Amino acid sequence: MEKPKLAIFDWNGTLLDDLPMVYQSVVAIFRHYNLPPPTLSEYREEIEADFMKFYRNHGMPEGITGKDLNAIRKRYFQEHWNDALLRPHAEELLLLCRNQLGIPTALVSAEMREILIERLRSFKLMPLFDEIRGNSWNKEEALIATLDIFGTKAEDAFYLDDTYDGLMAAKNVGIKTIGFSAGYHSEQRVLAAKPDFGPVTALREVMTLLRQMEEM
Numbered sequence: 001m002e003k004p005k006l007a008i009f010d011w012n013g014t015l016l017d018d019l020p021m022v023y024q025s026v027v028a029i030f031r032h033y034n035l036p037p038p039t040l041s042e043y044r045e046e047i048e049a050d051f052m053k054f055y056r057n058h059g060m061p062e063g064i065t066g067k068d069l070n071a072i073r074k075r076y077f078q079e080h081w082n083d084a085l086l087r088p089h090a091e092e093l094l095l096l097c098r099n100q101l102g103i104p105t106a107l108v109s110a111e112m113r114e115i116l117i118e119r120l121r122s123f124k125l126m127p128l129f130d131e132i133r134g135n136s137w138n139k140e141e142a143l144i145a146t147l148d149i150f151g152t153k154a155e156d157a158f159y160l161d162d163t164y165d166g167l168m169a170a171k172n173v174g175i176k177t178i179g180f181s182a183g184y185h186s187e188q189r190v191l192a193a194k195p196d197f198g199p200v201t202a203l204r205e206v207m208t209l210l211r212q213m214e215e216m
């Protein structure tokens with residue numbers, strides 16, 4: 001890939017290291033119902049958008065609904081808000097794009113917009129993004145809209161994401177993908193998406209990749 005013209009980032013599990021907190025909320029849900037919690041690797045191997053499948057496969061009785069689980073999860077997240085950390089070098093990576101390489105930055109996330117903005121404010125990251133898009137449950141649509149805003153062709157943009165689904169959405173749109181395999185999905189699942197670059201396990205590796213593209 002020649003030097004990219006637009007850098008697009010996923011948030012949860014990618015720039016935000018919230019997997020430990022999310023997994024602990026899963027443990028809390030299983031404990032609430034006196035069920036043995038799945039392991040972290042089982043979670044990373046099996047969790048999908050239809051999350052109830054995962055819970056049913058691990059013994060969650062039919063009478064318990066997604067709403068019940070979400071109530072426990074929501075309470076856990078509120079109590080453990082500060083357990084989610086900004087991933088090391090996130091800020092440097094954004095600065096590298098904008099200041100040294102002259103590439104605009106966009107954030108495309110399925111996270112609820114208010115939560116996303118609150119997080120970005122607390123990490124002082126708001127000024128480091130040219131475009132911030134929350135509520136992006138349909139990643140394909142959100143990525144296309146993001147390309148439109150910057151007037152960038154899909155193949156001139158890259159997208160960094162930690163899940164099979166996120167990477168596939170970008171690939172379907174024609175955006176170059178960098179797989180991140182230290183987040184929600186196991187390395188095997190990230191590899192299954194056949195990302196154009198990576199998988200990488202640290203943001204520092206993304207910085208190295210971008211510097212190499214700059215020299216090409």
Ligand SMILES: [Mg+2]
Pocket residue numbers: 010011012013014161162163166183184
């Ligand atoms: Mg993610």
